[in-house]
Amino acid sequence: MPTGGKAGRRAAITALIVGALGLLACGKSQPGGAAKEVELLNVSYDPTRELWRDLNEKFIAAYEKESGTKVTIKQSHGGSSTQARAVIDGLEADVVTLASFLDTDAIRNKGLIQPNWVDEFPSRSLPYTSTVVFVVRKGNPKGIKDWPDLIKPGVEVITPNPKTSGNGYLSFFSAWGSVVLRGGSRDDAIKYVTELYKQVPVLDSGARGATTTFVQKKIGDVHLAWENEAHLEVREAKGELELVYPPISIRAEPHVAIVDGNVDRKNTRKAAEAYLKFAYTDEGQEIAAKHFYRPTNEAILKKHAEIFPELRLFAITEIAKDFPDAHKQFIGEGGVFDTIYSPKK
Template identity: 35%
Template sequence: MKKGVVLLAGIFVIVLGLLNCSRQTEKKVLLNVAYDVIRDFYHDYNQAFRQQHANIVISQSHGSASKQTLSVAKGLPADIVTLTQANDIDLLVQKGLVASDWAQRFPNNATPFGSVMVFLVKKGNPKQIRDWQDLTRNDVRVVFANPKTSANGRFAYLAAYSYAKQAFSGEAQQLDFIRRLLRNVPVLEAGARSATMVFTQRHFGDVLITPENEAALAAQRLDTQGFSVIYPSLTLYTPVLVAETTNTKINGTHKLAQTYLQGLWSEQGQELAAQHHFRPSNAKIAQKFTALFPKVNALDVNEQFGDWATINQQHFADNALFDQLYFQACVHCNSQAD
């Protein structure tokens, strides 16, 4: 009888030890939900992060900014979000998924680095596209993401509008400029990455309006096919914004998420961002990469157009200004075809 008790006790100790070992080696999963054209940076950042934190699994979700925001709002259990419009994160604040002071929880208003809107053209620039005015010529076809679904699409449209505001004093001329540009946009892609694929792989269009990091990546990787980056006279800065969600408290990943996000401001994180053609917020690191980043006249979208609630109401809500101008442009194109 005593031998049986001893045996059972021994088995219990072994099982308990195995359970404790299992708990110690159990991997934490960190889910980062991000907009589409930052996926290449995070691929490399995650590999570097896991070298220091081997006991985690980092899961990535990428797509158009609007889709990603709605997915998290509807229950996708993100630990971290990486977006480029403050109002997308503010929507998650309203849902109780992100703290209201998210922008103050990390340096530089939770912006570790950013990009600017540029043009990508075919090698040699056969259409001699230099500035926004060239995008209204009859012989030019323009590609960019749909502003209704893509944050980078909104930045592309608003960058063109910023140019129109400086180039023309009257509102009628400004609107006519945007209307003429939209006539040259045969199709709007859902996201910035799909717009890149259409332009670079299907060879559709003469110019792609896209963030600098995406254009540089395409020109670098597809150089044998021939693409060049063109910097217009005026553009918009596109911030990379990060925030931790309240899911980390449920998932037990709060400290891990904090460490992961803080690493974006480390010298290693900033250098990696620069290597992926994002403009670092660290001035010391930025100085090391001046050859990659020409000086540009990059404006702040909110200084130009107000907060995002105002921007969306005036430009991107159903039947707002973008819908009106795009419809008028399509009607003109159809009448010309007839």
């Protein structure tokens, strides 16, 4: 055989090998090019471990039955802003389920998420909402019932750092709103948060770290916690902790989003979209309620009214133009928090 023929055959074989490796990189394939196995990475914030572990199990079974595709889902958890930075820096998330609009939109700002992401899924990409409540010691010895009680002499408050934690900055916004939405001035609010953070002995970087400080290390008299985290703390403490609902708190909006730049490169969009849509199904909404997240399906929320007491849940637009404006005013460089907080030495 002529030399050129052998070279041509070798080139053809090489091309076939490269093509096969490309298919393997996207997962094992079945006829028609559909992936038989898909792996997804959900990058989330601190307290959602139990929620998504439960959702993952139900979704994996349902999706394999429906599509014939086996999905493996990995989870990553940490302070919400820290998690957003990790995705921006290269963590290959397929979906993000972070604590707020700000963190998800920071990823959008880097070109990894499409501009209209907030309208991609129902209810402004909110399968559930949450709020910030109080956890206190057995018998509530410091008599903590409302935000003004947090600055009483001798009260130690546990809350995470608002610069790194979604729980932290929503707690700051809640504290601020508790003043200005009940007739207080901006100066009154600045005075209040200044006193509040003087009574914070430890600023953990994330919500779960603050839980460890309060529950396991037994530091502090009150923990400003996500509603779901508060229920988990009280349940696991077996009578040593109590949950207190203040009359007013913020409506927390932990959006979900597809990381478009990653799913298109990894060929995982179909499974990733189905995954987030599952959180809106009746089964997904029931799982959210089970883990003390407020379902956005009103019928299912009302069904569980006994575990979601009514309180004044205010929107971020009641204390600022929007989340970016609130961040700039209160948490960003040179904002209110920087002017009122000095780390303890």
